[in-house]
Amino acid sequence: xxxxxxxxxxxxxxxxxxxxxxxxxxxxxxxxxxxxxxxxxxxxxxxxxxxxxxxxxxxxxxxxxxxxxxxxxxxxxxxxxxxxxxxxxxxxxxxxxxxxxxxxxxxxxxxxxxxxxxxxxxxxxxxxxxxxxxxxxxxxxxxxxxxxxxxxxxxxxxxxxxxxxxxxxxxxxxxxxxxxxxxxxxxxxxxxxxxxxxxxxxxxxxxxxxxxxxxxxxxxxxxxxxxxxxxxxxxxxxxxxxxxxxxxxxxxxxxxxxxxxxxxxxxxxxxxxxxxxxxxxxxxxxxxxxxxxxxxxxxxxxxxxxxxxxxxxxxxxxxxxxxxxxxxxxxxxxxxxxxxxxxxxxxxxxxxxxxxxxxxxxxxxxxxxxxxxxxxxxxxxxxxxxxxxxxxxxxxxxxxxxxxxxxxxxxxxxxxxxxxxxxxxxxxxxxxxxxxxxxxxxxxxxxxxxxxxxxxxxxxxxxxxxxxxxxxxxxxxxxxxxxxxxxxxxxxxxxxxxxxxxxxxxxxxxxxxxxxxxxxxxxxxxxxxxxxxxxxxxxxxxxxxxxxxxxxxxxxxxxxxxxxxxxxxxxxxxxxxxxxxxxxxxxxxxxxxxxxxxxxxxxxxxxxxxxxxxxxxxxxxxxxxxxxxxxxxxxxxxxxxxxxxxxxxxxxxxxxxxxxxxxxxxxxxxxxxxxxxxxxxxxxxxxxxxxxxxxxxxxxxxxxxxxxxxxxxxxxxxxxxxxxxxxxxxxxxxxx
RNA sequence: GGGCGAUUAGCUCAGUUGGUAGAGCGUUCGCUUGACGUGCGAAAGGCCACAGGUUCAAAUCCUGUAUCGCCCACCA
Numbered sequence: 001x002x003x004x005x006x007x008x009x010x011x012x013x014x015x016x017x018x019x020x021x022x023x024x025x026x027x028x029x030x031x032x033x034x035x036x037x038x039x040x041x042x043x044x045x046x047x048x049x050x051x052x053x054x055x056x057x058x059x060x061x062x063x064x065x066x067x068x069x070x071x072x073x074x075x076x077x078x079x080x081x082x083x084x085x086x087x088x089x090x091x092x093x094x095x096x097x098x099x100x101x102x103x104x105x106x107x108x109x110x111x112x113x114x115x116x117x118x119x120x121x122x123x124x125x126x127x128x129x130x131x132x133x134x135x136x137x138x139x140x141x142x143x144x145x146x147x148x149x150x151x152x153x154x155x156x157x158x159x160x161x162x163x164x165x166x167x168x169x170x171x172x173x174x175x176x177x178x179x180x181x182x183x184x185x186x187x188x189x190x191x192x193x194x195x196x197x198x199x200x201x202x203x204x205x206x207x208x209x210x211x212x213x214x215x216x217x218x219x220x221x222x223x224x225x226x227x228x229x230x231x232x233x234x235x236x237x238x239x240x241x242x243x244x245x246x247x248x249x250x251x252x253x254x255x256x257x258x259x260x261x262x263x264x265x266x267x268x269x270x271x272x273x274x275x276x277x278x279x280x281x282x283x284x285x286x287x288x289x290x291x292x293x294x295x296x297x298x299x300x301x302x303x304x305x306x307x308x309x310x311x312x313x314x315x316x317x318x319x320x321x322x323x324x325x326x327x328x329x330x331x332x333x334x335x336x337x338x339x340x341x342x343x344x345x346x347x348x349x350x351x352x353x354x355x356x357x358x359x360x361x362x363x364x365x366x367x368x369x370x371x372x373x374x375x376x377x378x379x380x381x382x383x384x385x386x387x388x389x390x391x392x393x394x395x396x397x398x399x400x401x402x403x404x405x406x407x408x409x410x411x412x413x414x415x416x417x418x419x420x421x422x423x424x425x426x427x428x429x430x431x432x433x434x435x436x437x438x439x440x441x442x443x444x445x446x447x448x449x450x451x452x453x454x455x456x457x458x459x460x461x462x463x464x465x466x467x468x469x470x471x472x473x474x475x476x477x478x479x480x481x482x483x484x485x486x487x488x489x490x491x492x493x494x495x496x497x498x499x500x501x502x503x504x505x506x507x508x509x510x511x512x513x514x515x516x517x518x519x520x521x522x523x524x525x526x527x528x529x530x531x532x533x534x535x536x537x538x539x540x541x542x543x544x545x546x547x548x549x550x551x552x553x554x555x556x557x558x559x560x561x562x563x564x565x566x567x568x569x570x571x572x573x574x575x576x577x578x579x580x581x582x583x584x585x586x587x588x589x590x591x592x593x594x595x596x597x598x599x600x601x602x603x604x605x606x607x608x609x610x611x612x613x614x615x616x617x618x619x620x621x622x623x624x625x626x627x628x629x630x631x632x633x634x635x636x637x638x639x640x641x642x643x644x645x646x647x648x649x650x651x652x653x654x655x656x657x658x659x660x661x662x663x664x665x666x667x668x669x670x671x672x673x674x675x676x677x678x679x680x681x682x683x684x685x686x687x688x689x690x691x692x693x694x695x696x697x698x699x700x701x702x703x704x705x706x707x708x709x710x711x712x713x714x715x716x717x718x719x720x721x722x723x724x725x726x727x728x729x730x731x732x733x734x735x736x
Numbered sequence: 737g738g739g740c741g742a743u744u745a746g747c748u749c750a751g752u753u754g755g756u757a758g759a760g761c762g763u764u765c766g767c768u769u770g771a772c773g774u775g776c777g778a779a780a781g782g783c784c785a786c787a788g789g790u791u792c793a794a795a796u797c798c799u800g801u802a803u804c805g806c807c808c809a810c811c812a
Binding site for chain 2: 214216228264282414572581596606607667
């Protein structure tokens with residue numbers, strides 16, 4: 001017997017060497033697996049952000065993906081799993097900014113663009129190395145030779161080409177639109193990056209000529225010169241759209257214009273409101289509809305502009321009570337509701353309170369028609385006209401992309417239907433610089449600047465690049481094909497592995513990322529990025545709370561691997577985690593699976609020591625035949641569940657079988673048979689032991705790769721040197 | 737305001753097409769049994785949130801209610 005087996009199983013002694021063995025074998029590379037013309041399976045790793053270290057959610061993701069990938073590889077597929085990391089623009093930048101400020105009391109502006117970016121890159125590099133190590137510790141069988149980064153040179157080229165093509169097709173435009181401005185980070189953020197927080201604040205009723213208007217933000221009201229009501233509101237039928245009225249306002253008399261718009265909720269407040277188009281998205285829409293003037297009241301830092309009169313230059317927070325005082329003194333304050341509950345917008349990255357502003361930004365037009373020259377999408381012919389929104393809806397609606405669990409399809413459609421143009425420019429430094437250059441026309445002062453959109457800076461003089469960078473999701477939207485060689489569509493990887501088979505990611509980034517990949521792939525390739533989307537849930541703590549640094553309930557996956565082993569950690573994250581469901585993770589659960597790894601180890605000891613004289617050509621007794629047939633049913637069941645992406649069932653089924661059928665029954669009976677049975681009975685049971693155990697190792701391998709590979713190396717008889725490429729048990733023919 | 741999910745043993749959760757309720761951890765009792773005490777054998781513990789309905793049969797399907805959680809939305 002192998003002397004390693006004499007001790008209890010200690011994952012630490014085996015895991016790192018096993019991973020090295022795998023890597024040296026090159027079986028992580030598709031070139032080494034499957035057959036030339038055989039089936040292929042490809043998947044990309046959702047690139048983790050280089051903002052520090054992986055958390056337990058990443059570990060869960062790796063466990064699910066690696067299980068599927070290993071299963072496919074063993075099933076004879078040419079299997080590719082592409083790893084990489086994401087520069088995560090704003091998240092990484094604000095992390096480094098905070099670090100620098102904490103240590104050196106300096107801002108990025110103190111350092112300057114170039115120096116600051118160096119610091120971010122250093123941080124990103126360290127982060128990357130940590131992450132790579134963690135991915136390896138989890139046992140992920142990714143192809144490291146194909147590793148990519150969203151901000152490396154190849155991906156940068158892909159980004160610029162995509163941008164230029166969209167610009168040329170009129171799908172990317174520059175426009176003054178209302179955006180979510182974060183005065184703290186001094187940048188715009190997309191709608192999806194906003195979190196809403198409930199807040200109780202006073203709600204003021206102000207006299208506005210003959211009307212009473214309600215507001216929670218009196219500091220924005222200085223320039224309000226349109227008063228809006230519903231056209232069907234009989235209370236105000238004496239007022240006509242466009243009618244002018246004179247009234248006394250905060251800083252003196254003004255002329256206001258009546259506007260009738262159906263967006264007004266007659267039941268809310270007095271049914272009348274004034275609008276501030278520059279600082280409110282809803283007001284902006286009304287102003288656009290009626291072609292009204294828009295005036296900026298608050299600047300980028302949150303200070304009031306000259307329109308505020310005596311309050312100019314003050315910060316909105318400080319000015320508000322003073323403004324109320326003045327309104328009160330002028331008799332314009334009708335009443336105050338102190339307990340008004342409303343939602344305020346917060347930047348989810350960095351916690352700044354969002355101040356809507358009208359700004360000149362770059363947008364992707366989601367409703368604009370364009371023609372798609374080449375299309376592999378069923379139902380959309382090459383050369384036909386469509387919009388990004390329609391494309392995104394169609395590929396899921398027609399079933400060309402399947403989302404698991406299905407209920408998320410509805411959520412996806414709903415999101416698309418509410419989608420506005422996507423603001424892609426960011427006023428931060430870390431990221432893909434917008435590939436647009438400007439030059440003022442020297443001979444024509446005051447004229448518009450010349451604009452150049454391209455892959456790289458034009459050769460002649462005087463061009464200045466746009467200082468903004470792109471939303472990080474712009475580059476990750478290209479991920480499924482920018483990692484396979486695009487824009488060169490002749491690259492073998494692209495031809496062989498695109499579209500990918502599966503995208504496995506958290507439901508929390510369905511809109512951010514999944515939808516954007518569908519958008520980019522549909523537009524740039526006329527294709528789908530993947531056939532199936534598997535959405536996993538969030539990992540919560542034992543009490544069901546979200547893990548967060550502030551709660552102090554985060555679990556470091558490396559700590560778990562150190563204490564219980566990667567296999568136990570993986571099992572705990574797989575079992576009980578059906579697609580789309582959050583799982584509560586407790587250390588007790590992981591400890592249970594550590595015991596299982598040891599159980600398997602001891603089973604191995606029993607089987608190996610009792611089958612050294614096994615004859616694999618022996619006849620099964622009828623009892624043993626039944627046992628083997630029963631196990632074949634389990635194999636079928638497990639295989640079907642993996643195919644259905646019910647990894648949780650598959651992992652639990654083989655766990656239950658191994659412990660409570662194989663160990664508790666077959667081994668226990670074997671002890672008696674081997675001692676007292678006839679020659680035939682003994683030979684049969686020994687064959688059964690080794691035969692089932694060999695297949696158990698195969699079935700368990702996708703879920704617990706380390707311990708099974710370690711045991712495999714001790715098996716005297718086997719059909720493959722390494723378990724990771726041993727053939728998956730096939731029972732289809734056994735069916736009688 | 738709209739949508740989605742959850743509610744099952746002391747705790748955390750499974751329960752795949754409806755067929756007399758399961759796991760892990762915890763608890764109690766007994767076992768140094770020739771693979772394993774990280775174990776083995778046994779036991780206690782559940783009107784499956786509530787109210788109706790469909791069915792020979794419901795934790796499972798339908799309707800409603802309650803509580804919790806999540807997502808979406810331009811109510812000033």
